[in-house]
Amino acid sequence: MLRIKNLHASIDDKEILKGINLEINPGEVHAIMGPNGSGKSTLSSVIAGKEEFDVTEGEILFENKDLSELDPEERAHKGIFLSFQYPTEIPGVSVTNFMRTSINAHRKAQGLEDMPGNEMLKLIREKSEMLAIDRKFLSRSLNEGFSGGEKKRNEIFQMAMLNPKLSILDETDSGLDIDALKIVADGVNKLRNENNAVLVITHYQRLLNYIVPDVVHVLVDGRIVKTGGKELAFELEEKGYDWVTPEKAV
Numbered sequence: 001m002l003r004i005k006n007l008h009a010s011i012d013d014k015e016i017l018k019g020i021n022l023e024i025n026p027g028e029v030h031a032i033m034g035p036n037g038s039g040k041s042t043l044s045s046v047i048a049g050k051e052e053f054d055v056t057e058g059e060i061l062f063e064n065k066d067l068s069e070l071d072p073e074e075r076a077h078k079g080i081f082l083s084f085q086y087p088t089e090i091p092g093v094s095v096t097n098f099m100r101t102s103i104n105a106h107r108k109a110q111g112l113e114d115m116p117g118n119e120m121l122k123l124i125r126e127k128s129e130m131l132a133i134d135r136k137f138l139s140r141s142l143n144e145g146f147s148g149g150e151k152k153r154n155e156i157f158q159m160a161m162l163n164p165k166l167s168i169l170d171e172t173d174s175g176l177d178i179d180a181l182k183i184v185a186d187g188v189n190k191l192r193n194e195n196n197a198v199l200v201i202t203h204y205q206r207l208l209n210y211i212v213p214d215v216v217h218v219l220v221d222g223r224i225v226k227t228g229g230k231e232l233a234f235e236l237e238e239k240g241y242d243w244v245t246p247e248k249a250v
């Protein structure tokens, strides 16, 4: 589904990603862990197509198509979902209305008419029940005064409604308590299936107690220095990152 080959990316002429290779297949959950500043969020931004980063070498293929010419919106329409570490507040726009607009924008990009109101309501009801989201929450203004846990609930609700092929969840530095981590994890576990894939970016091994990844990658200084199974996350929790850092592991 996603194939990244020798990806190099820079911001203001500073190279952040220094040759990333990564392959994610349908049905898989991958986790990326790594110390502060290693490039985790940069990688998710570059996959999503954020324009502040320059891809200087390599390529990103999604379903065998090169993404380089596509802007973030076009990538979203192709089925790439990126959660936001710091989501924007939109006063006056409810969670439901925001979802309605997003879904219809995706449909329009595919040449489809707006989703009929009754179908939309049915979808909202189905997904909110699945994720135990109450009606009051759906009528609140998007992200306005949301707690960390509510932001996560909203993020997972968006993922459920949009049904992306690839979800990139950036949980770096989000200061989540255990309940918020569980919201993310329960949602991901309910939504994962053999046709979609998830890339979770995190510092915390404990998130991976709830979302069990198939593959764990360690990113250090813009490179994937180690890849393994879920046990690698436990090893990192126990030993830190020095032992996988080439110049420190002596």
Ligand SMILES: Nc1ncnc2c1ncn2[C@@H]1O[C@H](COP(=O)(O)OP(=O)(O)OP(=O)(O)O)[C@@H](O)[C@H]1O
Pocket: 011, 012, 016, 034, 035, 036, 037, 038, 039, 040, 041, 042, 043, 052, 172, 173, 203
């Ligand atoms: N907009 C930007 N302008 C300048 N430098 C940036 C920008 N975004 C990221 N960087 C730099 O890129 C490097 C990697 O940052 P990135 O946020 O990708 O790391 P991270 O692994 O996600 O870190 P953390 O775990 O602390 O969130 C850092 O040195 C950071 O300062």
